[in-house]
Amino acid sequence: MTKKLGLLSLGLAAALIAGCAAPATPAAPAAPAAPAAPAGGVSELTIWWAEWDPANYLQELANDYAKEKGIKVNVVQEPWGTYYNKVTAEWAAKGTGYDMVVGDSQWLGQAATQGHYLDLTDFMKEKGLDKTVTPATLLYYGTYDGKYWAFPTEGDALGWAYRKDLFEDPAEKEAFKAKYGYDLDVPKDLLQLRDIAEFFTRPDKNLYGIAIYTQKDYDAITMGAQNFIFNFGADWKNDNFEVEGVLNTEDAAKALELYRELYTKFMPPGLSNAFFQEMNDAFISGQAVMITNYFAFFPALVNPQTNPNFYDKVGFFSTPPGPGGAQFASLGGQGISVNAYISPERQQAAKDFIEWFASKPVQEKWAALGGYTCNIEVLNSDTFKKATPYNPAFAETMNFVKDFWNIPEFGDLLVVSQRELSKYIVEGTGTAKEALDNIAREHSEILKKAGYLK
Amino acid sequence: MQLTQARIARPQRRRSLTDVQIQVLFIAPTIILLVLWNIFPLFYSLYLSFTEFSVIKPDVPPVWIGLQNYNKLLNDPRIWQYFALTGRYVVTSVALQAIVGFGLAMFLRERFKGNGLITTLILIPIMMSPVVIGLFWKLIYNPAFGIFNYLIGYSVPNSGPDWLGEASRALWAVIIVDVWMWSPFVMLLCLSGLKAIPDYLYEAAAIDRASPWFQFWRVTLPQVAPLLLIAILFRTIEAFKTFDLVMGLTGGGPGDATELIAVHLYRAAFTRFTTGESSALAYIILVIVIAVSNLYVRSLNRIRGE
Numbered sequence: 065m066t067k068k069l070g071l072l073s074l075g076l077a078a079a080l081i082a083g084c085a086a087p088a089t090p091a092a093p094a095a096p097a098a099p100a101a102p103a104g105g106v107s108e109l110t111i112w113w114a115e116w117d118p119a120n121y122l123q124e125l126a127n128d129y130a131k132e133k134g135i136k137v138n139v140v141q142e143p144w145g146t147y148y149n150k151v152t153a154e155w156a157a158k159g160t161g162y163d164m165v166v167g168d169s170q171w172l173g174q175a176a177t178q179g180h181y182l183d184l185t186d187f188m189k190e191k192g193l194d195k196t197v198t199p200a201t202l203l204y205y206g207t208y209d210g211k212y213w214a215f216p217t218e219g220d221a222l223g224w225a226y227r228k229d230l231f232e233d234p235a236e237k238e239a240f241k242a243k244y245g246y247d248l249d250v251p252k253d254l255l256q257l258r259d260i261a262e263f264f265t266r267p268d269k270n271l272y273g274i275a276i277y278t279q280k281d282y283d284a285i286t287m288g289a290q291n292f293i294f295n296f297g298a299d300w301k302n303d304n305f306e307v308e309g310v311l312n313t314e315d316a317a318k319a320l321e322l323y324r325e326l327y328t329k330f331m332p333p334g335l336s337n338a339f340f341q342e343m344n345d346a347f348i349s350g351q352a353v354m355i356t357n358y359f360a361f362f363p364a365l366v367n368p369q370t371n372p373n374f375y376d377k378v379g380f381f382s383t384p385p386g387p388g389g390a391q392f393a394s395l396g397g398q399g400i401s402v403n404a405y406i407s408p409e410r411q412q413a414a415k416d417f418i419e420w421f422a423s424k425p426v427q428e429k430w431a432a433l434g435g436y437t438c439n440i441e442v443l444n445s446d447t448f449k450k451a452t453p454y455n456p457a458f459a460e461t462m463n464f465v466k467d468f469w470n471i472p473e474f475g476d477l478l479v480v481s482q483r484e485l486s487k488y489i490v491e492g493t494g495t496a497k498e499a500l501d502n503i504a505r506e507h508s509e510i511l512k513k514a515g516y517l518k
Numbered sequence: 519m520q521l522t523q524a525r526i527a528r529p530q531r532r533r534s535l536t537d538v539q540i541q542v543l544f545i546a547p548t549i550i551l552l553v554l555w556n557i558f559p560l561f562y563s564l565y566l567s568f569t570e571f572s573v574i575k576p577d578v579p580p581v582w583i584g585l586q587n588y589n590k591l592l593n594d595p596r597i598w599q600y601f602a603l604t605g606r607y608v609v610t611s612v613a614l615q616a617i618v619g620f621g622l623a624m625f626l627r628e629r630f631k632g633n634g635l636i637t638t639l640i641l642i643p644i645m646m647s648p649v650v651i652g653l654f655w656k657l658i659y660n661p662a663f664g665i666f667n668y669l670i671g672y673s674v675p676n677s678g679p680d681w682l683g684e685a686s687r688a689l690w691a692v693i694i695v696d697v698w699m700w701s702p703f704v705m706l707l708c709l710s711g712l713k714a715i716p717d718y719l720y721e722a723a724a725i726d727r728a729s730p731w732f733q734f735w736r737v738t739l740p741q742v743a744p745l746l747l748i749a750i751l752f753r754t755i756e757a758f759k760t761f762d763l764v765m766g767l768t769g770g771g772p773g774d775a776t777e778l779i780a781v782h783l784y785r786a787a788f789t790r791f792t793t794g795e796s797s798a799l800a801y802i803i804l805v806i807v808i809a810v811s812n813l814y815v816r817s818l819n820r821i822r823g824e
Contacts, residue, residue: 149788156573178575267676270662280771282789333676334660336683337769351662475790487773491685 106413108136111400112151113166115141118218118360121433122166128429129420137417155180158405163414166217166398170283170478172208173471175401181213182402187415188212193422201438204467205399214399215418216438218360221393221465222291222383223457225347225365226250226354229377230264239263250381254295257354257384258322261330264353273330275352276323279339280486283478286468287394288356289485292319294394294466295386300507301469305516307507312500319386320496324489336490350374356383358396359436359461362454380454382461392466397436438462473514480506567798572791580794587798596774597782597799601806604779607689608757614697616750619704620742626705627712641706643699652766655695656682659767682768685775692767692776696760704749711745712738743821751814758807779803 111126113119119141126137140162142150148168154161155178167175175181184206188194194202197216205216230236231248240248244259251257261273277288290300298316301307332351335342340361346352348364348371364370365378385391400421402414420426427439431448436458442448443459469477481503488499511517535543567587569580591597626637643651658664659681667678681691715738723733761780764770770777770785783803787796 152574152791156576158576174574179577270675278771279769281765281769333662333680334664334683336680336772337656337767476792479785479789483774483777486771490683490771491773491775493685493773 106135106410108138109163109413109417110161111137111139111164111166112162113139113141114144114147116360117363118435121430121435124433125421125426125430129417135413160403160406163403163406163410164400164417165403166400167214168398169204169395169467170470170474172213173474176208176211176213177472179404182404182411183211184213184215184402185211188215191419193419196422196440197438198440198443198462200463200465204395204465205397205438208470214401215422217400218397219436219438219462220358220360220397221395221461222287222356223359223362223393223454223461224354224356224381224383225362226379226381227374227377228379230353231379251384253384254292254322254386258326261326261354265330270351272332272352273354274326275331275335275338275343275346275355276326277339277356278327278335278490279337280482283468283482284339285485285489286478286481289320289323289489290468291383291392291394292323294392295383295390297386297388297390305511307504307511312497312504316500317496320488320499324496327489348374359454359458360396363434366453378453380457382457392464393461395465395467473510476510477507563797564801566794567801569794571794573793574791587795591795591799591802599774600777600779600782603689603777604758607693607760607778608754611693611696611757612750612753614693615701615704615753616746618697618701619749620708620746622701622705623708623712626709641702644702648762649766651695651699652763656767659691683772685772688768688772688775692764695763695767696757700753704753707745707749708742711742715741744818747814747818747821751811754810754814755807758803
């Protein structure tokens with residue numbers, strides 16, 4: 065009763081803020097009956113995922129599964145903006161609207177501690193699925209509190225795209241070397257990234273060196289800036305959940321100062337609230353020479369239909385290390401989890417699907433379709449690395465991904481980091497150290513209240 | 519014989535329901551829906567505002583904490599900062615809408631060729647989705663290729679201000695879009711009021727040699743005032759709840775420059791999922807909106823009484 069009443073009250077809050085959520089996408093039409101009645105009596109499974117290309121690729125694989133096993137699998141897609149709300153509403157109602165959900169890594173703590181996801185530890189160990197994926201992806205997409213709650217499905221992280229034609233232009237190379245004293249090439253560290261951004265910034269020609277995330281809505285500016293914070297040697301916390309002195313360091317302040325410098329000096333104007341779409345737009349329009357984005361959005365850059373002017377002039381590289389050599393990349397991507405509230409028969413059917421999905425041939429097809437596999441063998445195969453221009457950078461990045469908080473309080477922590485980073489980087493209020501001090505103080509308060517810190 | 523009985527039976531069944539019962543039957547579905555979807559959630563969320571509760575923790579029941587949520591919110595300087603920002607936004611935006619809307623109505627009251635077409639074109643912004651408008655205006659404000667800076671005199675790309683990226687301008691950018699979108703609504707109400715003014719009032723004023731300004735001040739404005747106030751009342755309530763336009767244009771940024779109270783409520787309710795605290799904030803907003811509305815209604819009644 066409580067959960068239903070809670071939902072109703074949340075409805076009031078929603079009414080007061082006037083249509084804050086877009087209408088949900090209608091569920092996929094009911095599938096025709098499965099060809100055969102499989103064991104356990106489960107003939108149909110439902111997976112929820114966000115509305116984007118990888119979900120279409122998963123549906124294609126699911127169609128293969130239906131042919132092989134006789135179980136129809138529907139991948140129901142929800143726009144990104146309302147996906148989290150849809151899933152959390154289902155959690156609140158302990159609903160059975162989905163059998164499996166491909167959820168963000170940040171949701172793991174919430175879903176695991178509140179009982180929404182099924183514990184997959186024994187299953188994944190028994191079937192050896194934990195050995196098939198890279199350790200970093202297993203840690204961030206699947207693990208919480210030492211247990212497995214999801215199988216790494218769509219690997220993703222922040223990477224970089226650049227204009228190869230400009231980087232390889234002899235005149236540009238010569239001018240760059242004359243100015244900076246080293247060869248123009250893919251940046252070897254974040255300081256070189258800055259030099260290259262500066263070099264190519266030519267407002268009179270409407271050309272700018274770089275485009276980076278600045279959006280405040282959800283998590284974009286945090287994901288963009290944490291790349292720099294990590295690679296300058298700082299972190300959100302240490303192993304004891306201490307933030308003070310770990311996040312608000314001099315190195316982290318230098319990282320934020322660099323991020324702000326890139327935004328204010330070398331980025332196309334008008335990108336004060338920019339996320340993945342704005343990054344690709346800046347590149348496709350020829351305004352930005354280098355952009356950061358999640359790998360999942362790079363296919364549009366090599367597609368002649370969507371990037372007619374530069375589709376054959378684009379190169380990709382991993383996030384460069386910081387001045388001290390630390391190299392991490394903000395994690396994107398998701399793992400597939402099983403709904404804890406469905407019947408044991410359906411849970412078993414869902415596990416069977418995950419086991420099938422994790423197999424190497426299926427992972428190879430997943431990668432061939434355009435999905436970002438986390439399978440070690442597939443990632444390291446030449447076939448994968450040669451399949452697209454961005455796959456080598458992706459395979460490399462998957463070894464040093466790193467995430468924001470994934471404890472149940474991540475929403476509280478994220479609101480603080482988004483606000484303070486946007487204030488300093490975009491609004492230009494205060495100093496980098498003050499922004500980090502504010503985040504550290506508020507994060508510590510949240511962690512104390514939640515019992516992680518004394 | 520059977521047919522006759524059936525004919526007799528039918529009016530008897532009709533008579534078995536009294537007028538009051540029929541009224542109740544018609545009203546009951548609405549009342550039930552209202553109670554279920556409006557009244558009950560209203561009171562239940564009031565209860566939740568006195569508890570610590572998160573809707574996504576279904577196994578953890580609400581814990582009664584008395585006035586702590588209200589105490590915390592009302593003592594949080596950031597909340598007052600968001601309220602002050604919202605107040606500034608509401609007053610500026612609604613005042614401009616009243617001026618622009620009334621001016622447009624005065625212009626369109628005159629009969630001229632193409633009047634109907636112009637009226638329809640002016641009304642288009644109201645019919646569009648605020649999210650779509652947000653996306654359009656993001657392009658319009660773009661300093662590199664947007665038309666806005668060009669129209670205000672910056673003919674060279676990138677030479678004008680970054681309206682959405684500068685803290686001092688971002689709120690104004692949202693206000694301009696809100697005025698563009700909703701002035702036609704004020705215009706529509708004022709226009710209906712202007713068209714309802716009887717001609718003999720102007721004829722009498724003309725016979726008394728009243729100047730156009732005197733006619734406007736003593737005839738036009740008093741006659742339209744009730745409708746203008748209703749328009750302002752609606753717009754004030756709506757402006758307090760502005761959410762989608764801000765999310766489409768700035769996401770509340772840069773920093774906190776456009777973090778209106780409704781945007782902050784959204785983050786509390788749907789990013790942090792602090793259901794108890796967000797219910798308390800929703801009630802604080804509700805009380806403020808009701809108080810402001812009451813001021814308008816009193817003014818409206820005073821005007822009508824004159």
